[in-house]
Amino acid sequence: MTRQLPYAQMKAIFSRLREIEPEPKGELEHVNAFTLLVAVALSAQATDVGVNKATRGLFPVADTPEKMLALGEEGLIEKIKTIGLFRNKAKNVIKLSRILIDEYGGEVPSSRAALMSLPGVGRKTANVVLNMWFHQPAQAVDTHIFRVGNRTGIAPGKDEGAVERAIEDNVPAEFLQHAHHWLILHGRYICVARKPKCGICPIRDWCLYDQKEDA
Structure with a gap:
């Protein structure tokens, strides 16, 4: 080594x-903590360029957990179907949006443990959000x-x-x-x-x- x-x-x-x-x-496009969280979750086994192409059509209509739920899983799939593993990612984004509304008042938490409790959010995704949005090292x-x-x-x-x-x-x-x-x-x-x-x-x-x- x-x-x-x-x-x-x-x-x-x-x-x-x-x-x-x-x-x-970071090279993932976003407008707030929620869209950053979603973009990073979508980027697993995908390129930032590919995610950005998809989210340019997604985030103008779904930049909050409430709007994401209104879009629905099928609507989300239609927006992100160019990204690898899009069906599973869509399911996780809808689930995490519901949890953010029900348990965090629609806000993205600034705790690693809380972030990692969300569907489809691992340590790497949590750390990106903590660093880029909450300015933690x-x-x-x-x-x-x-x-x-x-x-x-x-x-x-x-x-x-x-x-x-x-x-x-x-x-x-x-x-x-x-x-x-x-x-x-x-x-x-x-x-x-x-x-x-x-x-x-x-x-x-x-x-x-x-x-x-x-x-």
């Missing part, structure tokens, strides 16, 4: 990432972060939970709020899975990856 980068190199990496993108943003580890964390030595771990803990334990506190966004963007566009773009990588000098390529 990749060894953990020392503190000085971690600080150098995140300082560089912050210079490049001081305020990184939660770390939503996806395949990009898992790869970058292990490949670079920023956050080595054998599973997503271990990588999440490594980020929380080892990334300097001043960078934790935006850490997962910086790492997602780096993994999506530079440190890609099959052939990382080491030649244009802004953090190459500190990365522990031993198979760097110049291309």
